[in-house]
Each structure stands twice: as structure tokens, then as C-alpha cells.
Amino acid sequence: MSTVTAMHAHALMQNWMVNLFDDAFFCVRGFFCFLKQWKGVLSIVDHMKSKWEEEMLWIQKGIRQQDGYLTTISKHYLTDRLANPDYPDRVFNELDIYWAISNGFIVEGYDIGDNGNNSEPERVIIGPALSEEWCVLIIVLRLDNHFVIKTVFPVDRERYRQYLPADSQPE
Numbered sequence: 001m002s003t004v005t006a007m008h009a010h011a012l013m014q015n016w017m018v019n020l021f022d023d024a025f026f027c028v029r030g031f032f033c034f035l036k037q038w039k040g041v042l043s044i045v046d047h048m049k050s051k052w053e054e055e056m057l058w059i060q061k062g063i064r065q066q067d068g069y070l071t072t073i074s075k076h077y078l079t080d081r082l083a084n085p086d087y088p089d090r091v092f093n094e095l096d097i098y099w100a101i102s103n104g105f106i107v108e109g110y111d112i113g114d115n116g117n118n119s120e121p122e123r124v125i126i127g128p129a130l131s132e133e134w135c136v137l138i139i140v141l142r143l144d145n146h147f148v149i150k151t152v153f154p155v156d157r158e159r160y161r162q163y164l165p166a167d168s169q170p171e
Contacts (some may be wrong), residue, residue, distance in 0.1 A: 027041040047109035047121060055123060056106050059139060059147050063098050071139075071147040073097060081151060090154040092135050100127030100135050100152075126155055126163050132169055136160050 008030070048055075062071025073094065081090040092100070104127020111121055121141040129135050134155040140148040155161055 008021065009084070033151070045108040047111040050121070052106040052109060055070060055141070056104075056125070058145065059123075059125070060101055062145070062147050063101050069145045069147070071101070071148045071149065074151070075147065077151050089126060089153050089156065090151070091154075092129055096129035096131070096135065097149060097152055099130050101125065102135070103127050122150070124160075126160060130167070134164055 046076040048106050057069050058069050061067050062069035076168035077090070081087045082093065084090060098171060103126045106123045106125050109121070110118060110123075112119060119138075123139045123141065126134055127137065136154050136155055136157075137152050138150040141150060155164060
């Protein structure tokens with residue numbers, strides 16, 4: 001008779017969840033975390049999910065510079081990506097970004113290092129631009145209530161289309 005350890009049970013549960021949902025769960029210090037599988041790669045997409053609604057309010061306050069919050073657009077996006085013919089999908093200007101943040105929501109969250117080599121936590125927001133085209137905003141969470149919009153692009157990838165409201169899905 002073999003003894004099933006907690007570690008074995010956990011591994012079995014992970015395997016079952018991956019097979020059943022094509023996603024996975026893991027446990028750290030008693031907390032279950034959700035892993036999303038995308039094209040064979042597992043990544044954590046719900047870092048601090050319980051705080052997303054509050055973080056969204058802070059990011060929105062930051063675009064209005066209220067209560068000590070600040071949301072800025074990276075110089076890299078404004079000077080290198082926006083309206084650059086080499087990046088034809090980088091068409092969202094400051095007003096589009098303001099509108100998308102004002103009317104959007106967080107769909108993914110990454111801790112330090114979870115999204116490649118990000119050195120600070122990141123949030124992925126989708127929201128409608130002034131043109132009503134939905135866009136993806138990658139936001140860096142800095143210290144001292146500062147948020148930086150790293151890049152913005154259309155919701156034209158399957159990965160992000162899944163988050164669109166039903167009435168905004170492409171036909």
C-alpha cells in the first residue's frame with residue numbers, strides 16, 4: 001500500500017486541473033493561485049486580483065492627478081511607437097488612452113518577473129478608445145502611487161478578445 005503525500009495529491013490535482021480546464025492551479029503557503037495556459041506556456045494572470053477594482057480606481061485617479069495618484073504614458077510609447085510606420089497598430093493617443101482607462105477594466109495581473117522580465121508588477125487593462133475601438137493597455141505599478149502606461153495596442157489578438165464584453169465581440 002503506497003502512501004499519498006500532500007505533495008503527490010497536489011501534483012495530481014494540478015494535472016487534473018490542467019487536463020480538465022487547460023489551465024492549472026498551484027498552492028503557495030496555503031493560497032491557491034490560478035495559472036493560465038496560453039499556447040503551451042503557463043503564466044500567472046491574476047496577481048492580486050482581489051485588489052484590481054481598487055487599483056483601477058487608483059489608475060483612474062492618476063489620469064486626473066487626484067489624491068496623490070499619478071498615471072503617465074511612457075516616453076517610449078509616445079516618442080517611439082505612437083504614429084510610427086513600423087508600428088501601424090500603435091494609433092492610440094492621449095485622449096484615447098484617457099477614455100480607455102476611464103471606461104475600461106483590468107483583465108490580467110502579473111507580479112515581478114511573471115510576465116517575462118518585468119521588474120515591477122503589471123496590469124493589463126482593456127477599454128474602448130474614443131473611436132469605440134477597444135484597446136489593450138499595459139500598465140506598470142510603480143511605488144508611491146505612480147502608474148506608467150507602458151504600451152497600447154488594439155484588441156486584435158485572440159488572447160485579449162476573450163475579455164471583450166459580449167456586445168463588443170467581433171463578428
